[in-house]
Structure formats: structure tokens, C-alpha cells
Amino acid sequence: MQSTDLGNKESGKIWHRKPSPATRDGIIVNIIHNTSDYHPKVLRFLNVAFDGSGDSLIAGDHQGNIYVFDLYGNRFNLVQRTAQACTALAFNLRRKSEFLVALADYSIKCFDTVTKELVSWMRGHESSVFSISVHASGKYAITTSSDTAQLWDLDTFQRKRKLNIRQSVGIQKVFFLPLSNTILSCFKDNSIFAWECDTLFCKYQLPAPPESSSILYKVFAVTRDGRILAAGGKSNHLHLWCLEATQLFRIIQMPTKVRAIRHLEFLPDSFDAGSNQVLGVLSQDGIMRFVNIQTCKLLFEIGSLDEGISSSVISPHGRYIASIMENGSLNIYSVQALTQEINKPPPPLVKVIEDFPKNKLSSADLKMKVTSGRVQQPAKSRESKIQTRILKQDLTGNFESKENELSDGLNKKRLQILLKGYGEYPTKYRMFIWRSLLQLPENHTAFSSLIDKGTHVAFLNLQKKYPIKSRKLLRVLQRTLSALAHWSVIFSDTPYLPLLAFPFVKLFQNNQLVCFEVVATLIINWCQHWFEYFPNPPINILSMIENVLAFHDKQLLQHFVDHDVTSQLYAWPLLETVFSEVLTREEWLKLFDNVFSNHPSFLLMTVVAYNVCSRAPLLNCNLKDDFEYFFHHRNNLDISVVIREVYRLMETTPTDIHPDSMLDAFVALTKGQYPVFNQYPKFIVDYQTQERERIRNDELDYLRERQTVEDMQAEVDQQRVEDETWYQKQELLRKAEETRRAMLLQEEEKMIQQRQRLAAVKRELKIKEIHLQDAARRRFLKLQQDQREMELRRLDDEIERKNLTRNQEAVAKEMREDADVCRRKVDLEEHMFHKLVETDQSQIQQTQKWKEAEEKEFHLRSEKKAAALSDASRKCFLNQEISAAVEHTANPYNKEAPRFQNEQVASSCLPRTSQLNDISEMDPSAHISLNRRTIEWDTTGQDLIKKVRNLRQRLTAQARNRCQTPGLLAT
Known part of the structure; x- marks a missing residue:
């Protein structure tokens, strides 16, 4: 067991020699973290998580250091220091370089392992997060704490939903079901609910146990x-x-x-x-x-009692187990080593x-x-x-024969019955059934030793001959072919091996061990005697196919012979590509369900059946190019019909020409080590290998010599280029120096010209300044003069305005006084008129009392007429005098009064006399009172005439004074 101490390093190798885990414990490496930067010096790992590929894992310690371990590339890197312990990790997001970490402050952060930068910071929990579950698509994540679970959108890092529960019922775990859209929530009261992720609709609840x-x-x-x-x-x-x-x-x-x-x-x-x-x-x-x-x-x-495990995580592909030990270290286990003896x-x-x-x-x-x-x-x-x-x-109690019993508890006879009934195996269990049918040993150690030998020289330039778009698929194909070439040297010279192995590589690209063992089993059993005539096609196998075809369809074979079409054209293209060129993926899988479930001769019979089922289009072909195109491209053919035809041929073909009698039965690969494959002409292969090695050495020598010559030529060229560059630089420097000197002279001349222009500009500016000063002085003097003139005009205007105001005030005052006099006069006349009316009324009353004086009416009428005439004349005279006075006051220069006005006044006064005469005629009793009134009016009229004369004289004098005053002002 290897042990690696991370120490204070931020990156490095996980192991320094190739790990070889023992079957007893299966430990690949033990990772510890001792440092002098913290106390205690031993840092304990707390959480670990694998990425989606299963070849990388992320681990965090109690100081917040987060490391990424690349088990495939044998590297570790420190990607983040969070400065606080992490409580949960998730590394299987949609963006492969990002990971989620739940921290001790109840927050969740997303970091990038490449840029080592913070992508997002999510908050919302009020207690420690102990679980992070990521949806299979990598778009959503569920974080769980003891009191709540929250659903996050990892595209926007926004919270979508929150699951709140009662405090009395805690949450045990909330997580996504793998490869589905269902959320499973488990609570501390043993209740388990399933929810739809998008709508959060409750799908079902598990009953109580x-x-x-x-x-x-x-x-x-x-x-x-x-x-x-x-x-x-x-x-x-x-x-x-x-x-x-x-x-x-x-x-x-x-x-x-x-x-x-x-x-x-x-x-x-x-x-x-x-x-x-x-x-x-x-x-x-x-x-x-x-x-x-x-x-x-x-x-x-x-694990053991002495070295117990605290927590453990298994990689998605099931190759590694990462366990955090109770002492804080991290153990990586190999599942292949632990399950090596599982069968x-x-x-x-x-x-x-x-x-x-x-x-x-x-x-x-x-x-x-x-x-x-x-x-x-x-x-x-x-x-x-x-x-x-x-x-x-x-319960059945029956045991099948040993030859039909397969590993994993399957029975070959029952599988064949199932296959004949349904035509193919269930897609879900096909790989499992194939592994059981082929009895793959899964020799991890032997396969690793073949892979460790690296890429075989025969397949270094595989991409040039077989350009595959997927780099991963090309890499797996190259490794599989290299492993086959290292297993047996014949495969390094087999030109059709990539065509043979490619469909299996594409099918098992995620498990290279199974891919290699399937191809090896196929070669050992279904490719028997293929290499006896190497490097030529297997003539013996093609002869078997031709014999069977001749027995079942002589007309088709004769058609092939007539058009010079041999078995190397109508049989060998199907065999070397194992029908992958002429069938779709689903048809090919269906065919090989039957191939792997039957005798190795089934594949040869499939070639015959394919030709027999295609006899109609083949009989219509007359050109060799048409035949070649037909057997290298997909055709409109039902594979189920072909398979039924194969079973018919297997049953009806005679024993003497049946391939079953010439091919061995199925033999599985040996466990532990792969069998030796030497079914080929060794001397030819050795000769070709020696020739190829000699040619390769010659090419290497030639390449070395050519490289030496090219290096020398490159050095000479480089020296020549350097010399030429030096001379060019010198010439450029000389020209640059001359250019700089010329530029300096031009700059000096420009400077002199600029100075001269500057002096002239200064002189012009000085003259302009003097002129401007003079103009400003004159403008200032004129402004002062204008201001004084304006001041004088303003004073004259003020004097005139004051005089006008004073005259207006005097005239207004006089007019007000005249108006007052006239108003008083009118009031007096009105008062007198009212008194006269009252007197007349009293006289009328008295005249009524003196009815007896009617006899004197004649005498009084005459007197009354005389009095009326005198009153009218007196009143007319008075009105004329008042009108003249008023007119004289309004127009003092008009000395002549129109005569027709007096006549109008006189005429206006006459009606009154007539009126008085009428009155006197109507009231003869008023004779006495009229006499008295006549005397009073005579005295009153004289007084009024005097007052009117005085008023007219005074108004005339005032008018004259007003007329003389403007003349004085004008002078």
C-alpha cells in the first residue's frame, strides 16, 4: 500500500510508482495531510465526492482546503481555501469543472476547479447543510439541512422551491432518484414521499413498515x-x-x-x-x-476495527471506492482488486x-x-x-447440465429458447447476457499489463488510415488494437483488425477490459482458421462458405462464377467487418445475439444466408463494381428473415459440408492469464516482422540522418538569416541616422521661421493693442459725454413733467371748485323751485276759499298776463347771462356768441308764459298770491343778475391768466 502526504504542496503526483492493490485490502493509495501551518498538524478530511466520469474526486478537510484528485492522470491540485470546514460536497454538475461546497456558516458556494474562482454564493439555510443532491441533468440541486430542504437552479443559482416542515418532524434526507425526474424526501418519522421535480406534485407515499x-x-x-x-x-x-x-x-x-x-x-x-x-x-x-x-x-x-471508515463514496462507474478513515486520512480502493475472485x-x-x-x-x-x-x-x-x-x-429443485450452466446463474438453453421466441435479447440485459454467454474472465491484471505496454507501433498513425470524429472512440480503438497486438504479434500485421474490432469498441467504449475480452473471444472462436493462410484471406473458410452456397443455391453461385465474382468478394467483406458495414446498429445487435448464442459456425452460415436472401438484386448485377458496392453498403434486407434462413441452413446442411464439423466448439478465455494465440504461419509473421523491423530501423536511420542534415541546413540558414538581418539593421540604422539629421536641420529651420513669425505677430499684437487702447479711450470719453447729455435731458424732462403736473393740478383744482359752485347753484335753484311749488299749492288752497272773488277775474287776468310776460323775459335774460358766462369761461377768445342761441332760449321761455297763462286762466283765485310773488321775484332777479355778472368777470380774469402762463413758460 502506497501512502501520500500532501504536506504544504498545492499540486503533485498521487503515487510515485504504479499502484498494484492487493486482493486482500484493495487499497490503491492512502492520502494523509500533515502540515506545519495549522495546529493540530494533521488535517482531517471530512467530505469526498466523485465527478460524473468517476476518474476524479474532490475532498475537503476541516480547515477548508479543497483538493481535486485526478486518478486517471495521477495528479492532485489544491483548488480552493475556504477558511472554514465543509459539511457537504457535490462534483457532478453540468459544467464539469464546477463543484458545490456547503460550509460551516450554512452557505453554499460554487467554485471552478480550473480558474479557482468563485462562481456563485447561495444563502438561505439556517442550519448546517449535510447533503447535496444533483439532478441527473446537472441543472438542479437539492441542499438538505435538519430543518429545511431547498431546490436550486444551477443555471441561475436561484432558489426555486423550499420545503418547510414542522419542528417536531426533522428531515433525514432529500435527494433525486437517479436517471429520473423524481425527488424522494425521507423524514425522521419514517415517512417517505416521492415528488415530481417540475410541479412538486406528490406521486406516492411509501406505507409504514x-x-x-x-x-x-x-x-x-x-x-x-x-x-x-x-x-x-x-x-x-x-x-x-x-x-x-x-x-x-x-x-x-x-x-x-x-x-x-x-x-x-x-x-x-x-x-x-x-x-x-x-x-x-x-x-x-x-x-x-x-x-x-x-x-x-x-x-x-x-476497513477494520483498527482502521475504521468514517464515510465512503463509490465512483459512478464502480471502479473506485473513496473512504474517509476515522483517523482523517483518505483511502482509495480498487473495486477490480476487491472483486477479482468474486466468481x-x-x-x-x-x-x-x-x-x-x-x-x-x-x-x-x-x-x-x-x-x-x-x-x-x-x-x-x-x-x-x-x-x-x-x-x-x-423452489424448482431442478439443475441443468453443467455445459449449459453459465456464470451469474443463467442457462444457455433457456436463453436460446428466449432468443428464438423474441428474436433478440432485451436491450436492458443484453450486455449482461453477452458477458455470461462469452464467459468473460475479466482479467484486470493481465489486461493492465497489456495496456501498460503502451500504443503499439503498428497503430501509432491509426487516425490517418481511419479518421474517426470522436477522439475518445479513436483512443479506445487504438488501445484495444494495441492490446491485441501485444497479446499476439499476428494482430499487428492484420489489416482488417480495426474493421473487425470497431463495432465492439463503439459498443463497449466505456469498458475497455470487456471490449478487449469480447474481441479476443470472437477471434478465438468465431475466427478459427482465419490466419492459416496469412497474409491472404482464409481460403479454407471461404471454401466452406462456397460449398454451402453451392448446395443451397447453385444458380446464384453460377451467377457469381459467370461474372468472375469469387468468395473474396461476396463473403470476405462481410466476415472482416462482421456485417457492420451492411447492417444498422439495431440489426447488428440482433444478429450477434444469435451469433453469440450458437456454435461458431453460425457466423459462416450467416454469410451464406445473407447472399441467399439477397439473390434477387444480386442476380440483376452484371458489373463487378456493382457487386463490390453491394457488399460494402447497407441494403434493404430484413435481418429477421436472414436469421431464420441461418437457422434453416444450420439444420438442412449436410454433415460433410457443414462448418460445424470443421470448427471447434466454443472455448472461453482462461481466467487469470489470457491463452497463447499462435494459430498462424509463424515463419511468415516472423519474416514480415523482421522485414518490418528492418525497414523501420532503416527508416529511423534515414530519419535521423535527414534530421541531422535538416538541423545543419537550418543552422546555416539561420546564420545566413542572422547575418542578413545584421546587415539590414546596420543599413537601416545608417539611413535612420541620416534621416534624423535631415529632420534636425528641418526642425532648426522651422524653429527660426517660427521665431520670426512670432516676432512679427508680437509687433502686430502690440500695434493692435495700442489701437484698441485708443479706441477704448475715445469710446469712454464719448460715453461720458453721452451720459452727461442724457442727464441734462433727464433733468429737463423732470422739470417739464413737474410743471405740467403742477398746471394740471391747478386746472383740476379750479374745475373742482367750479363744479362745486355749479352744484351748489343747482341745489339752490332746486330748493327754490320746491319752495315755489309749495307756495303755489298753498295759494291754490287759498284761492279756493275765495270763490267770491270770481267777479274780479277779468281784471286779474290782465295783470296775470303782464306778470307772466315779465317773469318769462326776466328768466330768459337770466338763462342767457348764465350761458354766456359759461361759454366765455370755456373759450375766452371767442367774443361773439351766436345769436341763434338767444333766440332758442327766448323760444324756450315762451311756452312757460303760455303755461302760466293757462294756469292763470285755470285758477283765477290766485291773483293776489301772484302779485306778491311778482314783487319777490323782482328783488331776487336783481340779486341774481349781479352775482352772475361778478362770476363772469372773475372767470374771464382767470381765463386770461391761464392763457398768459404758457407763453411765459415757452420763453
Whole structure:
């Protein structure tokens, strides 16, 4: 066992010599981490996870250092320092270089192993995350803590859904079922639910287990096909649930030493189509036991009481087991080494197997027991004295003959009956059946020794002759052909070997060991006597095919003979490509289901049947090129008809020409080491090998000499180029120097010209400055003068404005006074008129009393008329005087008054006299009062005439004064 200390290194080799794990423990390497940077000095690994390929794993220690271990490339690298312990890891994301790590601060981070940078940081948990499950597509991830589970979208790193539960019911585990879209949630109350990932619709719930065997589930594991769920807890019982039927179908009892189960994981197998049969059970004693859940055989175990296992992870392809030990180190186990003797008789075990119908099962009916004694490894199996006791045999109780019994419990006769009934094997179990039919030994050590020899020189340039688009497929083909060439030297010179092996390489490209052993078994059994006429085609085999064809279809053979078509054209292309050129993938698989299930002569009969079933198009071919095209391309032919024809030919062909009598029966590859293959003319192969070696040596010598000459020529050319370059550089330097000198002279001349232009510009600027100063001075003086003139005009305007304001105020004051006088005058006249009206009314009343004075009416009428005339004249005169005064006041320069106005006034006054006359005529009794009123009006009229005259004189004087004042202002 090799041990590797990471120390303070950030990268390096995992092992320094090729590991050869022993069958006893199967350990490839033990990895420890001792450093002086931390205290304690020994760093313990906490979590480990494999990537999708299974050839790389990631591990984190309690200080937050995360390493990637490339088991294929034998390298380790420190990809991240998180500075805190990681609680869970996941490395099987869609982007192969990214991984998820759950940290002690309850966060989840995504890092890139190539760039070593942080991709995303996801938060949301409130307690430690102990599980990360990634969907098969790598698009979603489920992180689980004790109180919640969260679904994340790894494309956007956003949380999609969150599963909240009651505090009284904790979560045990939430994970995706492999290769499906179903989420399984397991709780601490033993309830298990299945949910649809996209809609979170509850698909089903598993019922409660029987009370007699009820245990609290703590650990779970699911087969790769998602059909079987294994659950365990603090007990030595294992419960196996069928998820399709949602019922418990088996209970396995582990040995009594197992008191609690800490971890469960199924061991993948490339031939079981996902229905894993081997379950790894890690118990409390630190030992992980691997049990076949069908036979309950304890196959092997890892770990011990002294070196216990804390946790363990199995690679997806089932080649490696990575276990974190209780001392903090990391062990890598080889499953091939642990299962090398798995097909040998197992060590004695005590087992109890009880299987009952699934309709009504009690807990006692479901139990199967595994012996509690420790398994003895194959090296010690001879000394083991543990007895095997089978309590119940198979229900059938019948045993087939040994020659028909195959490994893994299959029967060849039954398989042939199944094949004839359905025409092909189930796709899901085809690889498993092929491995059983061919009885592959799986010699890992022998195959590794062939692979370690490297690529054979005959296939170094394989890609030139066979350009394959897939680099992986080309690499696997090259390794398989190299292993065959190292196994037997004849295969290094076989030109059709790549054509023969390619369909099997494409089918088994993920398992090179099986691919090699299938091709080797095919060569030993179905390619018998092919190499006796090497390097020519197998004439004897082709003769067998021609004899059979002549017996069953003479017309077709005669047609071939007539057109010079030999068996090397109509039979050999089908054999050397094993029908891969003329059949589709599904047809080819169906054909080889029958080939591997029958005698080796079946393949030769298939060639005859293919020609017989294609006789119609072949009889229509007349050109040799048409025949060649027909046997190198796919044709419209039903493979089921061909297979039925093969079985008919196998039964109806006579014994003397039947290939069955000339070919040996099937012989499997030997276990441990591959058999020697020497069925070829050794002297020809040796001669060709020697010639090829001589030619190769000559080519190598020629290549060495040519390389030497080319090196010398290259040195001479390089020296010549260097000299030429030196001379060119010197010439360029000389020209550059001359150019620089000329540029300096030009720059000096430019500098002088610039200085002259600068001086002239300075002078012009000085003159412009003087002119600008002078213009500014004149502009300033003019501005001052304009300002003073504007100030004077402003003062004149102010004086005029004040005078105008004062005159306006005086005129307004006079007008107000005149208006007041006129208003008072009007008021006085109105008052007098009212008094006169009142007097008239009183006089009318008195005249009524003096009715007796009617006789004097004649005398009074005359007087009344005279008084009325005098009053009218007096009133007209008064109105004329008032109008004249007003007109004279408004227009003092108009000294002549229109005469027609007086006439209008006089005319206006006449009606009043008439009115008075009417009144006097109507009221003759008012004669006395009118006389009195006449006297009063005479006195009053005189006073008014005096006042009007005075007013007119005063207004005239004021008007004259106003007219003289503007003249004074104008001067």
C-alpha cells in the first residue's frame, strides 16, 4: 500500500510508482495531510465526492482546503481555501469543472476547479447543510439541512422551491432518484414521499413498515435504475423497498456484530443495466460490508476495527471506492482488486433466504440473514472452516447440465429458447447476457499489463488510415488494437483488425477490459482458421462458405462464377467487418445475439444466408463494381428473415459440408492469464516482422540522418538569416541616422521661421493693442459725454413733467371748485323751485276759499298776463347771462356768441308764459298770491343778475391768466 502526504504542496503526483492493490485490502493509495501551518498538524478530511466520469474526486478537510484528485492522470491540485470546514460536497454538475461546497456558516458556494474562482454564493439555510443532491441533468440541486430542504437552479443559482416542515418532524434526507425526474424526501418519522421535480406534485407515499421490524430510518440508497430503495438505521436490519410497487419486499439481517448502519450505497456495474445487486453497508464498527441483495452473500469488506471508515463514496462507474478513515486520512480502493475472485466459490457463509409471494408478506417472511462471521478473503479461503448451511433450496429443485450452466446463474438453453421466441435479447440485459454467454474472465491484471505496454507501433498513425470524429472512440480503438497486438504479434500485421474490432469498441467504449475480452473471444472462436493462410484471406473458410452456397443455391453461385465474382468478394467483406458495414446498429445487435448464442459456425452460415436472401438484386448485377458496392453498403434486407434462413441452413446442411464439423466448439478465455494465440504461419509473421523491423530501423536511420542534415541546413540558414538581418539593421540604422539629421536641420529651420513669425505677430499684437487702447479711450470719453447729455435731458424732462403736473393740478383744482359752485347753484335753484311749488299749492288752497272773488277775474287776468310776460323775459335774460358766462369761461377768445342761441332760449321761455297763462286762466283765485310773488321775484332777479355778472368777470380774469402762463413758460 502506497501512502501520500500532501504536506504544504498545492499540486503533485498521487503515487510515485504504479499502484498494484492487493486482493486482500484493495487499497490503491492512502492520502494523509500533515502540515506545519495549522495546529493540530494533521488535517482531517471530512467530505469526498466523485465527478460524473468517476476518474476524479474532490475532498475537503476541516480547515477548508479543497483538493481535486485526478486518478486517471495521477495528479492532485489544491483548488480552493475556504477558511472554514465543509459539511457537504457535490462534483457532478453540468459544467464539469464546477463543484458545490456547503460550509460551516450554512452557505453554499460554487467554485471552478480550473480558474479557482468563485462562481456563485447561495444563502438561505439556517442550519448546517449535510447533503447535496444533483439532478441527473446537472441543472438542479437539492441542499438538505435538519430543518429545511431547498431546490436550486444551477443555471441561475436561484432558489426555486423550499420545503418547510414542522419542528417536531426533522428531515433525514432529500435527494433525486437517479436517471429520473423524481425527488424522494425521507423524514425522521419514517415517512417517505416521492415528488415530481417540475410541479412538486406528490406521486406516492411509501406505507409504514411492519411493526415487528419497524426501525427508524437514518440512511438510504437507491439503485441506478431507481427501482429499489434500501433503508437502514440503528439496527442490523436492512429494508428493501420496491418503489414501482411502493411496498417492502425484503428484509436483510446483517451479522450480529452490526448494531447500527451509518451509510448505504449500491455498487454500480456496467452489465446490470442499473439494477445494482451489490450493496455497501457501513456499520458502527467502521467496516463496510458489500452484500448481494439477491443471494445475501457477503462478497467482500473494507476497513477494520483498527482502521475504521468514517464515510465512503463509490465512483459512478464502480471502479473506485473513496473512504474517509476515522483517523482523517483518505483511502482509495480498487473495486477490480476487491472483486477479482468474486466468481470463484465464495467463502463459507451461513445464510437464510426466504422469499414469499408479494401479496401478503409478514416481517418474518421477508427476512434474510447474512452470517455474522467475518469474511475470509480469497487468500485465506482454504483455511476457513466456517460452514455453509442452506436452509431452503430453489423452489424448482431442478439443475441443468453443467455445459449449459453459465456464470451469474443463467442457462444457455433457456436463453436460446428466449432468443428464438423474441428474436433478440432485451436491450436492458443484453450486455449482461453477452458477458455470461462469452464467459468473460475479466482479467484486470493481465489486461493492465497489456495496456501498460503502451500504443503499439503498428497503430501509432491509426487516425490517418481511419479518421474517426470522436477522439475518445479513436483512443479506445487504438488501445484495444494495441492490446491485441501485444497479446499476439499476428494482430499487428492484420489489416482488417480495426474493421473487425470497431463495432465492439463503439459498443463497449466505456469498458475497455470487456471490449478487449469480447474481441479476443470472437477471434478465438468465431475466427478459427482465419490466419492459416496469412497474409491472404482464409481460403479454407471461404471454401466452406462456397460449398454451402453451392448446395443451397447453385444458380446464384453460377451467377457469381459467370461474372468472375469469387468468395473474396461476396463473403470476405462481410466476415472482416462482421456485417457492420451492411447492417444498422439495431440489426447488428440482433444478429450477434444469435451469433453469440450458437456454435461458431453460425457466423459462416450467416454469410451464406445473407447472399441467399439477397439473390434477387444480386442476380440483376452484371458489373463487378456493382457487386463490390453491394457488399460494402447497407441494403434493404430484413435481418429477421436472414436469421431464420441461418437457422434453416444450420439444420438442412449436410454433415460433410457443414462448418460445424470443421470448427471447434466454443472455448472461453482462461481466467487469470489470457491463452497463447499462435494459430498462424509463424515463419511468415516472423519474416514480415523482421522485414518490418528492418525497414523501420532503416527508416529511423534515414530519419535521423535527414534530421541531422535538416538541423545543419537550418543552422546555416539561420546564420545566413542572422547575418542578413545584421546587415539590414546596420543599413537601416545608417539611413535612420541620416534621416534624423535631415529632420534636425528641418526642425532648426522651422524653429527660426517660427521665431520670426512670432516676432512679427508680437509687433502686430502690440500695434493692435495700442489701437484698441485708443479706441477704448475715445469710446469712454464719448460715453461720458453721452451720459452727461442724457442727464441734462433727464433733468429737463423732470422739470417739464413737474410743471405740467403742477398746471394740471391747478386746472383740476379750479374745475373742482367750479363744479362745486355749479352744484351748489343747482341745489339752490332746486330748493327754490320746491319752495315755489309749495307756495303755489298753498295759494291754490287759498284761492279756493275765495270763490267770491270770481267777479274780479277779468281784471286779474290782465295783470296775470303782464306778470307772466315779465317773469318769462326776466328768466330768459337770466338763462342767457348764465350761458354766456359759461361759454366765455370755456373759450375766452371767442367774443361773439351766436345769436341763434338767444333766440332758442327766448323760444324756450315762451311756452312757460303760455303755461302760466293757462294756469292763470285755470285758477283765477290766485291773483293776489301772484302779485306778491311778482314783487319777490323782482328783488331776487336783481340779486341774481349781479352775482352772475361778478362770476363772469372773475372767470374771464382767470381765463386770461391761464392763457398768459404758457407763453411765459415757452420763453
